[in-house]
Amino acid sequence: RTRRIAVINHKGGTGKTTTAVHVAAGLADAGHRVLLVDFDPQGNVGVWFGIEHERTVADLLLSRAEPRDVILPVRPNLDVVLSDQTLGSAQEALFHRTANDEVLRTRLAPISGYEFCIVDCAPSLNLLTRNALLYAEEVIIPISMEYLALVGVRQLVENILSVRRGKRHDIEISAVVPTFFSRQNKKSLEIVESLRGYFGAVVSDPIRLNVKLSEAPSHGLTVFEYAPSSNGARDYRKLVRRFEHA
Amino acid sequence: RTRRIAVINHKGGTGKTTTAVHVAAGLADAGHRVLLVDFDPQGNVGVWFGIEHERTVADLLLSRAEPRDVILPVRPNLDVVLSDQTLGSAQEALFHRTANDEVLRTRLAPISGYEFCIVDCAPSLNLLTRNALLYAEEVIIPISMEYLALVGVRQLVENILSVRRGKRHDIEISAVVPTFFSRQNKKSLEIVESLRGYFGAVVSDPIRLNVKLSEAPSHGLTVFEYAPSSNGARDYRKLVRRFEHA
Numbered sequence A, B: 001r002t003r004r005i006a007v008i009n010h011k012g013g014t015g016k017t018t019t020a021v022h023v024a025a026g027l028a029d030a031g032h033r034v035l036l037v038d039f040d041p042q043g044n045v046g047v048w049f050g051i052e053h054e055r056t057v058a059d060l061l062l063s064r065a066e067p068r069d070v071i072l073p074v075r076p077n078l079d080v081v082l083s084d085q086t087l088g089s090a091q092e093a094l095f096h097r098t099a100n101d102e103v104l105r106t107r108l109a110p111i112s113g114y115e116f117c118i119v120d121c122a123p124s125l126n127l128l129t130r131n132a133l134l135y136a137e138e139v140i141i142p143i144s145m146e147y148l149a150l151v152g153v154r155q156l157v158e159n160i161l162s163v164r165r166g167k168r169h170d171i172e173i174s175a176v177v178p179t180f181f182s183r184q185n186k187k188s189l190e191i192v193e194s195l196r197g198y199f200g201a202v203v204s205d206p207i208r209l210n211v212k213l214s215e216a217p218s219h220g221l222t223v224f225e226y227a228p229s230s231n232g233a234r235d236y237r238k239l240v241r242r243f244e245h246a
């Protein structure tokens, strides 16, 4: 059975793509078969790995393509489904359909052979994110050490719970991941403390602010490849272990 | 006549809200009458100023409220229209209407008495952002010093140009604003150089990375009030001057 995990936070720039890429790549490095689905019209997973493909998740969603047409191998044990701005218009086409929030689940259902499927979400709460929440059984919430990001969490949790209640769909918050953390910054410590107060043990160890994480995408490499002994690589390896043994 | 300016970038966390708040507050400080419209369901303008209001831009958009019901004074010369997550469902209600991308323009048209109207956009390219682009005559594009943010600019510019061509609507890029800039970081210098190569003189002086800009929202203050002699305050004052004399 595939563990279905969405990486979500409607606040922009909190480290969703960075977290999705590294949890996926880290699990693949450890020998697990992983599918990483880019569900953001920005298409930053493809940008990160420096790859393009004419068939994307939008084609899969609108049944213009089958899974084998959109799945690309990028690293040993790691396949991806790319996205681009056609996902924006695909969302608009979904509006007129019935059960339009279950389309991703239906279209990903036939795919097997992966132990993990990780979905990178766009910075929004819309029909696409509802599709991701109805597909996933677990969510990872990356939260940057910013007051505006902290305040937005309540709105996000309400959305997740309303999907669980309203659609009777079992979805758990597997990890709340503090990102851009810096021990010397009082704000970082306060924000992590208040997250732990609100979420308890679900809050993972923080991902430290690390320039290697910001440089890695321009080289088309994960931080594990680009700077294996950096804080970024260590922190994400630690997060990966949390998913390996859960 | 009101100068209509949208602050836009679908990449998340590039400093849109911070830029919208400070260009608006800076112009108001200089004696200009300014309206700041929050057009992001996150509602971060209200979060920043620590205010809520039962009537928001969603009500205005769906004609459930008139301009006088949604406009709130927050500082001398500065009024705001707040937003909240009802803007998400308001967008979905717009889908079934004709001319659904001109609704913001129609609903803001009767408002007068302001020299500037600044619209803070969500990190998306969707029907709401199309509404903002068809209302605005100028755009400000904040870009953080990140490779993923730089790559996304081309997609954004294409969207702006397609609105200009497709809808014969005059819209200019008034400023491309480098944010989170740090002179010691080679990446920052490279990114600004490549922006200047692409956009020329439209690229403003950068806004430096400054902890006061990240602390100000939790105090409900602009950086001009919170830390008037900080780099953040100086850099945004300089940006404001660019709009005062243009």
Ligand SMILES: Nc1ncnc2c1ncn2[C@@H]1O[C@H](COP(=O)(O)OP(=O)(O)OP(=O)(O)O)[C@@H](O)[C@H]1O
Pocket: A011, A012, A013, A014, A015, A016, A017, A018, A019, A040, A044, A121, A122, A123, A179, A180, A181, A207, A208, A209, A210, A211, A213, A214, A215, A217, B010, B011, B012, B013, B123, B146, B147, B148, B149
């Ligand atoms: N811990 C970190 N330290 C330093 N830089 C980081 C860190 N995590 C992410 N970054 C960089 O910050 C930028 C924003 O991260 P990322 O794009 O992953 O956020 P996001 O939440 O996916 O953004 P969006 O909301 O646009 O989808 C990226 O350029 C990334 O390289």
Ligand SMILES: Nc1ncnc2c1ncn2[C@@H]1O[C@H](COP(=O)(O)OP(=O)(O)OP(=O)(O)O)[C@@H](O)[C@H]1O
Pocket: A010, A011, A012, A013, A123, A146, A147, A148, A149, B011, B012, B013, B014, B015, B016, B017, B018, B019, B040, B044, B121, B122, B123, B179, B180, B181, B207, B208, B209, B210, B211, B212, B213, B214, B215, B217
């Ligand atoms: N130059 C800067 N230096 C330091 N911190 C900054 C700077 N500009 C903005 N910030 C902080 O970074 C965070 C992100 O900025 P902001 O929320 O304005 O971005 P945004 O583009 O509006 O995000 P979103 O895509 O979610 O709307 C905020 O918490 C803000 O306080």
Ligand SMILES: [Mg+2]
Pocket: A016, A017, A018, A040, A044, A121
């Ligand atoms: Mg992303």
Ligand SMILES: [Mg+2]
Pocket: B016, B017, B018, B040, B044, B120, B121
């Ligand atoms: Mg914002």
